[in-house]
Amino acid sequence: MPHKYNGARRHHIGKMKFKVTNWAEYEAGLRRRGSLTLWITPEALAGWAAPRRKTRGGQPLYSDLAIETTLMLGMVFGLRLRQSEGLLRSVLDMMALDLPVPDHTTLSRRARTWKPTARGNDRQHVANGRIHVLVDSTGLKIYGTGQWLEEKHGTKSRRGWRKLHLAVDADSGEIIAHSLTDQESGDASQLQPLLDQIDDEIGQFTADGAYDGYPSYDVVLRHSPGASVVIPPRSNAVERPNTQACCQRDDHLASMQADGRLKWQASTGYGKRALVETAMGRYKGIIGPRLRARSFLAQQTEAAIGVTILNRMLACGRPKSVRCQASAGATK
Structure with missing residues (x-):
């Protein structure tokens, strides 16, 4: 049986090609x-x-x-x-x-x-403008029983992992803030420590759904009033009741309900969030997927x-x- 049973009759989309x-x-x-x-x-x-x-x-x-x-x-x-x-x-x-x-x-x-x-700071600050910040986290392995040994003998593993939180400048690709926490720390809890390391004004802040919530919007807007916060709301998200001022999260909800999630992603530039995924891939590819220190x-x-x-x-x-x-x- 082939890898994909109907592979010869499926509609294929050509892979995008880039030239350096x-x-x-x-x-x-x-x-x-x-x-x-x-x-x-x-x-x-x-x-x-x-x-x-x-x-x-x-x-x-x-x-x-x-x-x-x-x-x-x-x-x-x-x-x-x-x-x-x-x-x-x-x-x-x-x-x-x-x-x-x-x-x-x-x-x-x-x-x-x-x-x-x-x-x-060797970083060149933006003179007349604001930066586009991308935030995400990834896991790094630490020492402990290997996965093969745990699977074969059923031993209880002490293996754990740490969470590396990164903030990347979307224009330069530079990592402008970072933090390392244990595996129990939530992603949204590290927004304030990351923003404290950024001196530039933020024009747009983009993150995935793990950072969804009104507290995340409040943290970003306290750092840079007037910033555009692009975080996809959860599928079961509802608008904040009894609110007087217009909230960006409520605008995202209304836009998704009217036009759909894909059109919202295209209109807000949410696709640039892939650049922080690239930065995490560079870290694991060059530095390594695990931590050596104990x-x-x-x-x-x-x-x-x-x-x-x-x-x-x-x-x-x-x-x-x-x-x-x-x-x-x-x-x-």
């Missing part, structure tokens, strides 16, 4: 992602030593920027902490730099207390450094594509 218009620039950016000079910057080497503390206790030897550089180097090339230590030591030896290299125990311990270094604080550090890696790779080069005009329509 800046292939030379994008290819050079892909090669630059593997350069060590991209990840070990002169700023990191200049701020390698930690500033002396004025309170009681031992003096730290490495700055947070040095810990971040070492962890980032290991995540980019898929190395464990010991291998990251060895790679960095060999690189510093070839550069003839007499700098101490943090050992794997120091990396494991400092990852639980790491804080982003104050280097300024403690929750170290896992948050790992996710934050992974987001930094993706943004730096994106800054090297981003493909600009245009849709190819199909010579024929759907095939049969």
